[in-house]
Amino acid sequence: MSAIGNVFLRRILWLAAPILSSLVPTATAQATYAYTGQPYQSCGGTYVPICSQLYITGSFTVPEALPPNLQEYQFAPTEFSFTDSADVTLGSGQGLGVQNFQVYTDAKANLSNWYVVLEVNNVLPNTCQNYNEYLEIYGWPAGGQGGDSSCYNNPQSWGYGVQLTPVWGSWACSGDCEPTPTGEKTSFDRWGAIQGEWATAGLWNAKLSVQAGNFDNFIVREEDGNPPTVGPDDDKCPRDTCWYPGSRFKCFNKVNGDQWTVGQGTYDPVGDNEYGQDVVGWSTHAVNYYRRKGRAPCGTEFKQIMEIQDPNTGNWNAYGGENTGNSNTVGVKIGKDTVSSTRAGHTRTERY
Amino acid sequence: MKIVSAAMFSMLVVSLTALSSSSQVAGKTQIIVDDPRPIASVAEKLEALYGWVISYEDPEWVVPSETQDVTDEVRRDHATMPRVLIPRASAFAFRLPAVKPGVGERVSLLQELISASEMAGNPGQFRVFESDGVLHIAPREKEVSGPYSLQAALLETEISIAEKDWNTLSVLEAFCKELTKNSGREVELGIIPINTFVHHHGLYKATAMNARDFLSSLLSRVGDGYSWQLFCDPSDRSYALNIHRSLATALPTEDKSRLP
Numbered sequence: 001m002s003a004i005g006n007v008f009l010r011r012i013l014w015l016a017a018p019i020l021s022s023l024v025p026t027a028t029a030q031a032t033y034a035y036t037g038q039p040y041q042s043c044g045g046t047y048v049p050i051c052s053q054l055y056i057t058g059s060f061t062v063p064e065a066l067p068p069n070l071q072e073y074q075f076a077p078t079e080f081s082f083t084d085s086a087d088v089t090l091g092s093g094q095g096l097g098v099q100n101f102q103v104y105t106d107a108k109a110n111l112s113n114w115y116v117v118l119e120v121n122n123v124l125p126n127t128c129q130n131y132n133e134y135l136e137i138y139g140w141p142a143g144g145q146g147g148d149s150s151c152y153n154n155p156q157s158w159g160y161g162v163q164l165t166p167v168w169g170s171w172a173c174s175g176d177c178e179p180t181p182t183g184e185k186t187s188f189d190r191w192g193a194i195q196g197e198w199a200t201a202g203l204w205n206a207k208l209s210v211q212a213g214n215f216d217n218f219i220v221r222e223e224d225g226n227p228p229t230v231g232p233d234d235d236k237c238p239r240d241t242c243w244y245p246g247s248r249f250k251c252f253n254k255v256n257g258d259q260w261t262v263g264q265g266t267y268d269p270v271g272d273n274e275y276g277q278d279v280v281g282w283s284t285h286a287v288n289y290y291r292r293k294g295r296a297p298c299g300t301e302f303k304q305i306m307e308i309q310d311p312n313t314g315n316w317n318a319y320g321g322e323n324t325g326n327s328n329t330v331g332v333k334i335g336k337d338t339v340s341s342t343r344a345g346h347t348r349t350e351r352y
Numbered sequence: 353m354k355i356v357s358a359a360m361f362s363m364l365v366v367s368l369t370a371l372s373s374s375s376q377v378a379g380k381t382q383i384i385v386d387d388p389r390p391i392a393s394v395a396e397k398l399e400a401l402y403g404w405v406i407s408y409e410d411p412e413w414v415v416p417s418e419t420q421d422v423t424d425e426v427r428r429d430h431a432t433m434p435r436v437l438i439p440r441a442s443a444f445a446f447r448l449p450a451v452k453p454g455v456g457e458r459v460s461l462l463q464e465l466i467s468a469s470e471m472a473g474n475p476g477q478f479r480v481f482e483s484d485g486v487l488h489i490a491p492r493e494k495e496v497s498g499p500y501s502l503q504a505a506l507l508e509t510e511i512s513i514a515e516k517d518w519n520t521l522s523v524l525e526a527f528c529k530e531l532t533k534n535s536g537r538e539v540e541l542g543i544i545p546i547n548t549f550v551h552h553h554g555l556y557k558a559t560a561m562n563a564r565d566f567l568s569s570l571l572s573r574v575g576d577g578y579s580w581q582l583f584c585d586p587s588d589r590s591y592a593l594n595i596h597r598s599l600a601t602a603l604p605t606e607d608k609s610r611l612p
Contacts (some may be wrong), residue, residue, distance in 0.1 A: 008440075051576055088582075092536040120524065136383055166372070180499065197525060197540075198546070199539065201546070202560040211396040215495035244425075244426045244438075245387065245388050245420075245438065246389070246438025246592065247438075247585075248542065248583040248584065248585040248590070249542050249543055249583075249592050250542060250543045250581065250583070250596075251543075252543050256544075256545035256546070256547065256548065256596075257545065257548075257597060258546075258547030258548045258551075259547075259551070260551075262545070266547070266550055266551060267550075278547060279546050279547055279550070280590060283433075283540070283541060284542040285541065285542075286542070286543070286590070286592075289585075289592075292434065293427065293436055294426065294427030294428055294430075294436070295426070295427075295428060296413075296430055298428075316596065
C-alpha cells in the first residue's frame with residue numbers, strides 16, 4: 001500500500017482504487033478480526049473534555065480467514081461494527097453511504113496494513129457536515145504511517161477526534177483464523193528420471209486454489225487418507241496387487257507423509273501457489289522385480305489427504321475436496337511394457 | 353495354502369483388541385505371529401505400539417531348508433521359471449507384557465521374540481542390540497555346514513562415501529551401490545519416503561565405515577523415527593532396503609488461537 005500523508009488525501013485516493021471485490025462465502029467457518037485503537041490526541045466540539053478517553057474499537061467478520069500476501073485487497077465483510085467510544089457507532093445493516101475495507105496481509109496472513117472508512121452519508125471529501133457520522137482507521141506500521149479519526153455533526157452538537165501521530169491499533173482474530181486454500185488442481189510435470197532409478201515414477205505439481213493472495217512458503221504435507229481397517233486385513237496389503245507375502249519390496253499402500261514448500265519446486269520450478277513435485281511411482285528396481293516375479297499387470301491405489309500448516313500456530317489443516325486435496329486418489333500400475341502414475345484422478349502412462 | 357494363511361494371521365501385535373488370535377494370559381497379551389518374516393513384522397508393529405525405532409536385516413537365505421517355493425501362488429503369468437522363493441516360517445505364539453517395557457527392557461523383549469521364533473523352528477539366527485537409542489535386529493554370524501561358509505550381516509560391510517552435499521536419495525543410492533560393490537550382494541532401494549528424501553540435503557561422508565552405523569546416522573539427520581527393513585530375496589539373494597517412519601512420531605498439536 002502506498003504511503004499517504006493525511007486522512008483526506010487518503011480518502012480521495014481511496015475512491016480511485018479498484019472496483020470493490022467481495023469474498024464469496026463458500027465455507028461455514030468464519031473469522032472475526034477485532035480492532036482496538038489508540039486513544040485520541042486531538043479533539044474538537046463535545047469530544048474535547050473526554051478526548052484521551054476516546055479510541056476506536058470494532059470488528060469485521062469474513063467467511064474465511066484472510067489469506068497471506070494480500071495486496072490492496074478490498075472486500076465486503078459479512079458483518080462489521082466500529083465505534084469511537086462516544087457518539088459515532090457505524091455497522092453493517094445501517095445502509096451506510098460509504099463502507100470501504102482494504103487490507104494487506106503478510107506472508108503469515110497477519111494483517112500488515114489496513115484502511116477502513118465508514119460514513120453515514122457519502123459526502124466525501126467533506127466529512128463532518130450535513131448531519132453526518134464518519135469513522136476511519138488506518139495502519140501501515142511498516143511505512144511508519146497510521147492514525148484513526150471520527151466525527152459527528154447534527155443540529156444539536158458536533159465533535160471530532162483524531163489520532164495524529166502514527167501509532168497503531170492492534171488486531172485480534174477469533175473464530176477460524178487459520179487460512180487454507182479452497183482446494184488444489186493437479187497437473188502432470190514429467191516422468192521421473194530425476195535420478196537413474198526413478199524413470200518409472202511420475203512427477204506431479206499441484207496449484208492451490210485461492211481467491212486472492214498466495215500461500216508461497218507455506219508448508220503442505222500429505223497424510224494417509226485410506227479408510228481405517230482393523231484386524232488381519234491390515235496385513236493382507238489389499239490395495240497393492242503387486243506385493244506378495246515374502247516380497248523383498250514392502251507393501252506400498254499408503255502415502256509416506258511427505259512435505260513440500262509452496263512456491264518451490266523440488267526439481268522443476270513452480271509458480272505462485274504451486275508446489276511439487278510429488279513423485280508417484282515405484283523405482284525401476286521394483287518395476288523390474290515384480291515383472292520378474294510374474295506379478296504384472298498389477299498396481300496399487302490409495303488415498304492422500306493434503307494439509308497446509310499455519311505458520312503462526314503450527315497447526316495442520318486439510319483443504320479441498322475429492323481430488324482437490326481432501327482426498328486425492330493416488331496410484332501406480334505396472335503393465336507388461338508400460339507404467340502408469342495417478343494423482344488426484346489424473347493418470348499418465350508411459351512405455352517402460 | 354501357506355501364503356494365504358500367513359497373510360490372514362500375520363502380525364497381530366498392534367490390534368490388541370478384537371483379535372481372535374490374541375488372548376490375555378496372566379496379564380500378558382498372547383499373539384500369534386505367522387509371516388514369512390515374523391520378526392520383521394513384529395518389529396514394525398512394536399514401533400507403532402511403543403514408538404520405538406527398530407531396524408531389521410534379513411540373513412542371506414542360502415540354505416534351501418530356510419526357504420519355500422511359492423511360484424504357483426505368486427506368478428500370475430503361469431510361467432514356471434524363474435522360481436519364486438520366500439523365507440519359510442512357521443507360526444508361533446508370543447506374549448507381550450501388559451505394560452510398555454521400560455528403556456532397559458527393550459532389548460530383552462526383542463530377544464524373547466527372537467527366541468520364540470527360533471524355538472518354532474523358523475530360519476535365521478538373529479541378535480539384537482541397541483545403539484544411540486535405535487534397536488537393531490541383525491543376522492547373527494554363523495558357520496553353515498556344507499557348501500555354505502561363514503555368514504555375516506550385510507550391514508557389517510565397510511563402505512566409503514565421498515564427502516559432498518548430497519540429497520538423501522542420492523546418498524542412499526550411492527550407499528546401495530557401495531554395499532553391492534563391497535559385499536558382492538546386490539542391494540537396491542526398496543519402498544522409501546522418496547519425496548522427503550529428495551528434499552533433504554546434508555554433507556555426508558564415510559571412510560571405511562560400518563554400513564549400519566552410516567545408515568543409522570544418515571536417517572537420524574533426516575528426522576526422528578526413521579527405520580529400515582533390509583529384505584533378502586531367496587531366489588536371487590538380492591536385497592531391498594525399505595525405509596519407513598515409525599508411526600508413533602511427529603504429530604501436531606491443536607491450537608486455534610492466533611493474533612494477526
